[in-house]
Amino acid sequence: MASLHLGSDPVNGIQDEILELERRLQDAKERLKTAQPQQSPARDPGPHLAGSTHFLLLLSDSALPLGSFAFSSGLESYIAHNRRTATFSSFLSSSLSSFAATTLPFVLAAHRDPASLVALDDQLDAAIVCTVGRRASVAQGRALLGIWERSFRASQPDADQGVLRAFAALLREESKRDVPLASAHLGPLFGAICAIVGLGLRQTAYVFMLSHVKALISAAVRASVFGPYQAQKVLAGQQVQVMIDEMIDREWNTQVEEAGQTVPVMDLWIGRHETLYSRIFNS
Amino acid sequence: MDSPFPPSSLSPGDGHIVVSLLPAGGSGLEAMTYQYPLKLIAPSPSIDQHSILVFILSYGGGLVAGDAVNLSIHVRPESKLSIATQGHTKIFKTPSPDITTRQNIHAQIDNDAGLCLLPDPVQPFEDSVYAQIQIFRLESRASLCLLDWVTHGRSARGENWSLIKWTGRNEVWLCAPKESGQERLLVRDSVILSRDGSQAVGRTLQDVMQNIAVSGTLILRGNMMRSLGEFFIAEFDTLPRIGAQDFRSPEAKAKAISGVSDMQQWRSQRLEMEKQGGVLWSAAQVRGCVIVKFGATTVEAGREWIGSMIMKEGSIAAQFGNQSLMCIR
Numbered sequence: 001m002a003s004l005h006l007g008s009d010p011v012n013g014i015q016d017e018i019l020e021l022e023r024r025l026q027d028a029k030e031r032l033k034t035a036q037p038q039q040s041p042a043r044d045p046g047p048h049l050a051g052s053t054h055f056l057l058l059l060s061d062s063a064l065p066l067g068s069f070a071f072s073s074g075l076e077s078y079i080a081h082n083r084r085t086a087t088f089s090s091f092l093s094s095s096l097s098s099f100a101a102t103t104l105p106f107v108l109a110a111h112r113d114p115a116s117l118v119a120l121d122d123q124l125d126a127a128i129v130c131t132v133g134r135r136a137s138v139a140q141g142r143a144l145l146g147i148w149e150r151s152f153r154a155s156q157p158d159a160d161q162g163v164l165r166a167f168a169a170l171l172r173e174e175s176k177r178d179v180p181l182a183s184a185h186l187g188p189l190f191g192a193i194c195a196i197v198g199l200g201l202r203q204t205a206y207v208f209m210l211s212h213v214k215a216l217i218s219a220a221v222r223a224s225v226f227g228p229y230q231a232q233k234v235l236a237g238q239q240v241q242v243m244i245d246e247m248i249d250r251e252w253n254t255q256v257e258e259a260g261q262t263v264p265v266m267d268l269w270i271g272r273h274e275t276l277y278s279r280i281f282n283s
Numbered sequence: 284m285d286s287p288f289p290p291s292s293l294s295p296g297d298g299h300i301v302v303s304l305l306p307a308g309g310s311g312l313e314a315m316t317y318q319y320p321l322k323l324i325a326p327s328p329s330i331d332q333h334s335i336l337v338f339i340l341s342y343g344g345g346l347v348a349g350d351a352v353n354l355s356i357h358v359r360p361e362s363k364l365s366i367a368t369q370g371h372t373k374i375f376k377t378p379s380p381d382i383t384t385r386q387n388i389h390a391q392i393d394n395d396a397g398l399c400l401l402p403d404p405v406q407p408f409e410d411s412v413y414a415q416i417q418i419f420r421l422e423s424r425a426s427l428c429l430l431d432w433v434t435h436g437r438s439a440r441g442e443n444w445s446l447i448k449w450t451g452r453n454e455v456w457l458c459a460p461k462e463s464g465q466e467r468l469l470v471r472d473s474v475i476l477s478r479d480g481s482q483a484v485g486r487t488l489q490d491v492m493q494n495i496a497v498s499g500t501l502i503l504r505g506n507m508m509r510s511l512g513e514f515f516i517a518e519f520d521t522l523p524r525i526g527a528q529d530f531r532s533p534e535a536k537a538k539a540i541s542g543v544s545d546m547q548q549w550r551s552q553r554l555e556m557e558k559q560g561g562v563l564w565s566a567a568q569v570r571g572c573v574i575v576k577f578g579a580t581t582v583e584a585g586r587e588w589i590g591s592m593i594m595k596e597g598s599i600a601a602q603f604g605n606q607s608l609m610c611i612r
Contacts, residue, residue, distance in 0.1 A: 080525050081563070093484035094491055101475060127471045129500075129574040131567040179457070179467055179570045239485075246483040260452065260473030262480050263491055264498040267576050271565025277524035 052198035055152075059194060060207045062214055066143045066186075071136045072219035072281035073099070073212070074270040079223065081269060088225050092216060092234070093243060098263040099212050100247035102127065103137075103187040105259040107208050108251065110191030111201050114163050118170065118181075120188040123256055125180065130271045134183075136283040141184040145171070148193055160196045202248065209244045219281060293318040296352045302335050302396075303359035310335045310362040321352045333604035334363035334399065345373030348382045348412070356390035358398050358425075365399045365607035371406035371434065374413045380447050381412075388417040392425035397507045399603045401593075403610045404432040404497060404582065409445035418454045420466070426505025428599060429453060430589065430611070433476070434582045435496045443496075444488045449476040455504060455572060469570045472500050494561065497585035501575040507602050512573030514596040519566040523554065553591060560584025586611060 058064065073095055079086045106124050110117055121141075128134045148164055167189075170182040187208075194204035217231045226234075234240060251259075261267055273283055293299070298317035305311040309328075312335050317323045322340040339354070346352065358364045374384050392398050398419070407413050419427055431453055436442030452473040458466045481488045492498070503512040531539070540551070556562070561580030566573060579585035590611035593599055600608055 090486070090490070093486055097481065097484045097486075097491070101480070123468060123471065126468045126570060127473065129470060129472050129567060129569050129576070130565065131569075134567075134569070179469060243484050250480060250483050257471075258450075258452075258473070258475075260450065260475040262475045262477065264474055264476075264576070265493050265495055265563070265578055268563040268565055268578055271567060271576060272522075272525070272563065275519075275522045275525055277527040 050198070052200075055194075055197035056199055056203060056207065059190075059197075059199070060211065062211075062218070065147065066140045068140060068211070068215040069218060069222075070281060071140070071215065071283040072223065073136065073216060073283055074266055074273065075216060075219050075225075076223055076279060076281045076283075077269040077273040077276060079225070080276050081272070088220055088234075089239075092213070092240075094263045094266060095216060096209065096213065096243050096247055098261060098266040100209060100251050101254075101262040102259055104205060104208065104247065104251040105254040105256045106185075106187040107191035108201065108205060108254075109256050110188040111195040111199075111204050114160065114192040114195050117163055117167050117188055117192045120191075120256060121167070121182055121185055124185045124187055125183040127259065128185070130267050132273045132283045133267070133270045137185045137187070138183050139282070141186040141189045142171075144186060144189050144193065145184050148189075152193070152197065156197060160192075163192065164196070205248045205251075206244060209247060210240075213240055213244070223280065294353075295319055296321050296350060298323055298339075298352070298354040299356075300337055300354070300364070301357045301359065302362045302364040304361040310364065312337075313359070320346065320350050321354065323354075332606070333602060334365045334397070334607060336365045336367065336604070336606050339366060339368050339402065341372065344370055345375055346384045346386065346413075347375045348377035348379075348384055351385040352387065354386075354388045356388065356398065358390070358392045358396040360393040361395045363397045363399070363603055365603045366402065367607065367610050368402040371403045374405060374407040374411040374446075374449075376408050376410040377412045377447065383412045383414050383448075385413075386415045390417075390419045392419065392421045392427060394422045394424040397426035397428075397505065397602065399428045399599060399607045401428065401430045401599075401607060401610050404434045404499065404585075405449075405451075406434045406436060407446040407449050408436055409440075409442045411446045412448045413446070413450070414448075415451045416454075417452070418456070420456045420458045421469075421504060422458060424506065426507035427455065427502065428508050428511070429502040430499065431472075431502075432497055432499030432585070432589075433474075435492070438496065438582075444476065444492045446476065446488070447478050448480075450474065453500065453502060455502060457571075469504070470502060470572050470574065472502065472574065474498070474500075494580050495563075495578040496580055497582045498578045499576070499585060499589065501577075501589065502572055503575075504572040507598070508573070510598045511593065511596050512568075515566040515573055515575050515592065516568060518550070518592070519564070521550070549595060553588075553595075556584070556591070557588065560588065562588045564588070 075091055078091050106120050110120050128137060145168055149168060167182060171184055174180050174182055190208055191204060217235055220226060221228055221231050270283060293316060295318050298321045300315050301313040302310050303313045312325055315323055315325060320341050322342065324338040324340060326336060390398055421427060431451055433449060435444045455470040456466050457469050476488060478488050481491045562577060562584055564575060564577035566575045579588060593611060594608060
């Protein structure tokens, strides 16, 4: 048929018509604007924020009473060990790499399967081979569990399907034995609680890493490394965002069995925090 | 053509050691087999030997890319085994990053038995890829002393953590006797040194390692290692406080030194050595084990430090014999 070979002509015609209509629509909109100048264009308040966003803001708030302010994650010890050569930026990148490699796989695993919380907590307890680091992790983990029990649970009854309740019960009946059944480390609990209140996996990982950076920077301000404006500058900087994303990508598929220390000297700094003559932090 | 020899049950790199208590007392080698590229040597035991000594060797003193060593060890009740090496375990350069050199040890230690693994450090060469997994299953009254350490490479050739990847994982499990199936993970100590992993935070591996030339972990568990573990914890507690000031006059210091015990003299010498060799260390009690982590700015300073600590305390030499310490002397 002839129309098959001449098929491009009707298409061109339609395209011309569309262009013409668009031009007229544009024109009509312009005229409308001038006709009613005092009317603001949009009064629609937009959709409500999701409930999970509310919890995202709560869990990323530095006012969350975890006691993070008491820990410097080795920063204080690093400065004492490297009086002349210490720089915050090199500590920050070492600390992020180390923290992500040792802990982030546990956060991700607990988010993917909150029911495995007890096993993950036990494995992390076996993997933190440093007294000071264990103390910091457990203190904040217990505080987070306390926040869940006393504050969050009322708004999310049974959202955890009894996982956290059973975990807390196990922790309470724990006697002071050599190998505890539950320790309440921060990483797995954070992952499980974020999953329960509806945060996404990537979101959870980002909040977890960002909270670590915030705690480090806040410790740096109090240890007089720099002032609060410089602190916000570091926090807002592109470098911190890139590093956090790189770390999440690096650990996304790491099994908890393969988590490990990427900065061996970090264990030494954190472990030797106890040998400082004067201390303002617990780690 | 069929081989005239009976088929081997071992694959290349496999090895197997079984040690048990001899009827007359003392430990005896019940079985020892190995396949290229792994080689095991047990010098014939002397009459006063405290434990069976086995050397882990590899042909040419190192492992080339793609080599896999799988050693299984069983230390039966009341027997003792020491394992040593002859020189650093060299890990050669890989032709491609996906070819990994592997070394795995699976050890079972029965009640009242002891395993003492004090090898030379692993020395990964430039562009090497290495993965090591060492898993120890201990019955409740078993003892383990494990040293795992890695150096920065061939410093004479300018190598300084120039490897592509090095991973080492040590696991200690507590298993109930009689196959009740109940196993508890006591310690999982894992180190990942990676060129790419450091680049992800914009650093080189050399930079991340600071100026440390050797990094090591000592894991102690069980009755035979109790006093050594307590020694490390006690010495760690007596370390001088960082940032503390000594306001005494030189005369007062000299006077204080003259009247002290041998132990205090040894300690002050060791502290001086730690300062010179840039030795940093910490000790912790973790789930019934003692974990010591250390690093030093030269490999020899690291060796001297760990050797002097273990030899000063003396209980390993007393229980496993001086020969078990040959790699840390």
